[in-house]
Amino acid sequence: MLPLPPLRFLHRFEQAMMPPPPKALFTQAAAILLSRTPSEEEVLQALLLASPIEARSTTGGRNWCEGQALLVLPFLPERNGYVLVDIVDRPWPDALGESEEPEIVGAWNAGHFGPLSESGGLRRAATQSWKWKSGRRAPALHVAFLRIRLTYQLGVSAGITRMPPGGVSPQEELLFLTQIAGALLSLRGALCVFFPAGEALRDAAFVEERLNLHRAGGPLPLDIWANIRFLPLNDPATWVVMDTVGMPQLDLPDLEAAFPLDKNERYPPHDVEAFLRNLSLRLLRDGDASVAGPSSLPGPGGALWRSAGTLASGFSAPHRRVVRFLPRTLGRPPQQLRSPYPPGHGK
DSSP: OOOOOOOOOOOOOHHHOOOOOOOOSEEEEEEESSOHHHHHHHHHHHHHHTTTOOOOEEEEETEOOOEEEEEEEEEGGGEEEEEHHHHHHHOOOGGGOOOEEEEHHHHHHTTTTOOOTTTHHHHHHHHHHOOOGGGHHHHHHSEEEEEOOOOETTTOOTTTOOOOOOOHHHHHOOOOOOOHHHHHTSSSHHHHHHEEETTTTEOHHHHHHEEEHOOOOOOOOHHOOOOOEEEEEESSSSSSEEEEEGGGGGSSSSSEEEOOOOOSSOOOHHHHHHHHHHHHHHHHOOHHHHHHSSSSEEEEGGGGEEEEEEEEEEESOOOOOOOEEEGGGGOOOGGGSSSSTTTTOOO
16 A cells, blocks of 8 residues: 555645655656556556566555556565556546646645656647657547556555655666556557656657667667757747756756757757757766756857756746756847746746
């Protein structure tokens, strides 16, 4: 059993001000979007592709939002680490903290739809599905989902949530979660995997390709877990922000790169994407101190890109820490990039 805090029903003003749920009851989460609802036996058979240890069933929460019938797989059982899988016979509730249903809001606030998840994440993931263009249709096509959550809280007394144990690698957590997601993507009717904290939609072929590359000695499959987005500014319309979403899953800040678009393509977006991915790998290797302070780094367009340090919030939702980079040669950036952003800006 999970330690379930009492549901707290929130006023609309409180809902609007709530930050994303932290890593506590759960530390990582993903969902398989489905065009049909599979049986528990189908799910059990698919899970055998990911783990030689058969999943066991246990009783879960008070309602579908928390997961009433759970399939449990060991991750680090010696540290009480387990992955929970449950079948939800309805679409992903993308309103989350802004939902009209108090049960959804309470469950989201406790982390049942994933730590670091935020309202509108699936919609934004579909809009920004550049790696898999068919992902833009996935929210409309799915009718159910499998929820995959990693916890260290099984068997803890009701109402008590312990902090996750130290020394556990979030990379290893995400790799194990992705291995399970890859097995579940073999189910008939499985459309894709959705990482709520990374606002990323990925199909089975992409997941298999990136996991195989990593197993062969390649880099961590960051582009499974973390999306890269393209966000035009309103004023001036010639400027854009490209950002990462999902690095907080690895306990690191996200990154932004702001630059003007022009007919000469001084800063080609594909080069900016590579710049952000390489910086993300540098963060993983050296920690956030490597880019979080004031710095200048060589980047797209043969220019030095400068950062003024870590911001408490980025240009667009979700609300999380970001490090913003701009080309040094451009002088003062547009006003939109000089103003602080309230939580939820740009939803």
